[in-house]
Amino acid sequence: MMRKVKNYGIVLLVIGGISYGVYLFAQSVAPKGEDMSQSIPLLEATHIATDSPLGEYNSNPPTSGPHYGQTARSGFRSEPVSDQNIIHNLEHGDVWIAYHPRISEAMKEGLKQFAAAKVIITPREENETDIALVAWGRLDTFTIEGGVLPEQRIQDFITRYSNKGPERVPGASGGI
Template sequence: MTRALPLLLLVLTACGSQGIEGVKTFTYPAGDHRSGSLIYAETPPAGGPHNATWQNCGVYDRPLYNEYAVHSLEHGAVWITYRPNLDAAQVATLRKLVEGRPYTLLSPYEGLDTPVAASAWGAQLKVDQADDSRLKAFLDKYEQGATAPERGASCSGAYGETR
């Protein structure tokens, strides 16, 4: 009996390490291309209908259209958004976080209920600080992650404009 307890704790610890505290998950069908302005259940969106053209991955100083960014999520991108009034040091921290990651979007976003949000297809994490370690964990798990219906599809060569 004393041997089973350490093994049980090891198994439970290993299972628990896969989750990221605070991540909410959603289920959306892929490939639902629509035109025009769309309404989403989450702010910012974490999946759903989207424009047939994807947003080019990269760092933006202006807000993006949801409809293009969601298509990038379908391709395996992670979209990190922040309140437009977030202080420059925190924005710099976010820029450094996404630096060198080809399947990320970074942009300001009006109306966030927290200072920073990270969204992937079917998953979202909202945090109060740009240096929250869960953001990197979210990127590591969801950038080109298993939840992306079209992971590996291009994240460049399409729409590069902002609002």
């Protein structure tokens, strides 16, 4: 009888230890800050030809809507990429970090740490602020204060919204 109680106790301790480890891991990868993004009403996600008129979007940068059939490669880019290519990436669950070209070279270097599969970083002259964090139906825009890149805010956005598009395509996006 005592042996059974001891075995049950050991099993409970092991289960408790594993549960606590899973809890700690979940806490370490969970977003740490407040979600500063806003939800943007979704537009119809239709593929359009590259020579088609573009129509209107309901956010700057756009978070959904008509887009080209070709995606853009993930990673850091120093040249602009068409919004309509990147909208297709967003549909696949990618996150887009659009930076205004006026930001400093140091800030651009700081953004490179976020370049990964499912994250595309591009300059965008049309931005109204220094940085726009964009996912399917989500947008967070801000101006860099005091020359400090808000790394945690950016990482939290990626953590929250990566792989949340209506078409989940694993791995890095191919494309232009």
